Amino acid sequence: MSTTVSPVLTRRAFTLHEDWVVVVLGGLLIGLSLLGLPFAVPVFNWNNTAELTGKVFSAANLQLILAQFVYLAAVAGIGARLTGKSVRNFALGFPLVYLLTLLALIVAGSPQARGLGLEAVIFSLLAGLIVSNVFGLPDWLRATLTTELFVKIGLVLLGTSVIFGDILKAGSLGLVQALVVVLSVWYFAFWTCRKLKVDDELTMMIASGVSICGVSAAIATAGAIKGDSKKLSYVISLVLITAIPMMIFMPYAAHWLGLSQEVTGAWLGGSIDTTGAVVASGTLVGETALKISTIVKFSQNVLLGLAAFAISLYWTYTNHPNAAEPEGKPTLGVIWERFPKFVLGFIAASLLFSFFLAPETTDGLKAGLKSAQGWWFALAFTSIGLETNFNDLFKQENKKPLYAFLLAQTFNIFVTLGIAYLLFR
Template sequence: MASSRSFALTEDWVVVVLGLATIFLALSGIFAPVPNFSWSNSSELTSTIFDSANLNKIFQQFIFVFVTGILGAFLLGKSVKYLLVVFPVVFILTVFALILAGNSTVKEYNLEAVIFSLIIGLVISNCFKLPAWFKEALSTELYVKIGLILLGTTVIFGDILKAGSLGLIQALAVVLSVWYFAFWLCKKLKIDKEMSLMLSSAVSICGVSAAIATSGAIKGDSKKLSYVISLVLITAIPMMIFMPYMAEWMGLSQEVTGAWLGGSIDTTGAVVASGSLVGEEALKISTIVKFSQNVLLGLAAFAISIYWTYAKSVDDETKRDKPTLKIIWERFPKFVLGFVFASLLFSFVISPEKIDVVKGSLKNLQGLWFTLAFTSIGLETNFKDLFVQDNKKPLYAFLIAQTFNVVVTLLIALVLFR
């Protein structure tokens, strides 16, 4: 029992060390190359993805994350022997998911690599009986949190200043109103707090990234996280396709339409695709608004971490004895500090020229760690655990909150951008 508690207390610090080490290595000139996974037909697949130069980049990236994974297992006292077998298998499956997601047709439907990696893992775990040592070597939490710290390098506060005051005002108004409404709705429907926090963040801030960040901050159930992400990705597709036509039917200007799309569609890829259907000005405004919401992710993760840590501490203590600052600090997810540090570092310390050099590699690694995590989630999960929801209330709450999001964002966009 003591060892598991020690693991829980030290894991976040290990993640901070590994995440920041990756960042500082990149800034010093040591970073993983960015492979190409984009293709549209079989001949392009062979000539581009399986080209020797591209395969070499994939191999270098594998060595980079493999060494990081081994170091993480060593620092956490986990078996490195099993990881030597398990990690390469997870990586190969993840690369397969990235190739599927790189197809031009798949990209049009905004189906991200995480959903393919999850499905691949689920199929394998449900068709074959994986040994216990294999599942024990999976480090889902480690992969997610390293990815989150790297995500901090993309949350640049300077982007808000470039975006302008209207984009920031809308982002703040939408995030605060939609988050509070979604959380209030979940409470009324008696949905547990874990699911409520993940769902509220996903629908109000920036979809998949917000759900993952919130889950990491509260040490959330990976099955609940997968369920919320599935809802985000599934609802983004019809919104991406139909909202531009609804805007045209209502006679909205490109500015209002862009603000509406950027504030209500949960994934950045879907926002860009939808804005492109309307026009250049709509694309510009929608990207600005979504950028502003994405920047708020760091502040939201920090606030949620403090709320969750305090709430859990209150639940564990007697009503007469309030939790001390020491207890709150012990239970506070330290990786959030790494996330915020990375964001502040890239916002105010690192030069734009240096950021341009390393941002591609770090963003690519961030996506790779998330995809590795969802391959791992699939490999340790049964279909019935992920998709069979006896309680349909989270689905209803998400759909109602998303509808509220669409209406409120439209009203705010009309006021600010008309």
């Protein structure tokens, strides 16, 4: 009598199961917030040594940090258990990841880092890279890292901050610009990568990172195509590094060109890839520029879920068909199986906070959920750093992706300037 292996035990079904776990955990975090158990929000910003010791390391703030650790460890531990990882090894490894991330957030809260608009994720990535490359990691600890779990939970929570109503009230211009910029820049970046013979995974991550919303888009794309975390780390590094000179010099370029605050804000929000750098750059110009730049950036964020869905369909139809499947186009069942379920969580969270919850309710939950989202992303970047070797980041064959990224970003700057001028002058 023949026997068959249950699909639940296959690797593909297991990956699908992990995606559903992410949706469940994201929903759990949102549900706990709605039930009055919000995520603790400690203070990490400080201006001098006295504030560092008196605010960040005060007894009250340390209690909030401890509560935050317990909250994160419990949720991540549930995720590790449901995805089949060793809970014992996870319990030994997670405190290291948390402590490195905590250190990164404290450094990011310094006046120097805030003045440059540097986000915590770049410091958490650097912290992981330093530990991995200087000290090395034992195999058991490396096996406990749950980068994808952290990333996808953060993406589900990101949906709570993408409020359709706020963007629609600001008018349609931001949405029009976002749509035109994303489509044109994405295609140019894709075409450039193909011309330079960049591999398929890096091509998709670079195109999304440059055109949509930087780090979040690169992460979402990596999740949609199940991309290599080392390649994702490389793209994230490019996004974060190039955002710094753009953030500093673009406001001065706008002043030299005689652009209005409206046009300048639309230009900044549409071309700078990280939200923190957009806010810092808009602040240098003025209140109106800050408002417009934020609206345009949020408009691009709205497209993230749709973009991840489209990318997953494209990837399924054109790349790496499963060897066990017959040749030809995948069936609807295969498309559904490969579809990244965190996108459903992202969209559901956005719809819930946009249309089903009262504004006073969402306003009361924003701080805690925003902090939780930032923490999951920061934990993910720390884990990516711990998994990555400098030699992999800067080896010879990575020059072509670098050239492709810089060319695409240059195109992004000029095409966004033209569209912003036409729409917002």
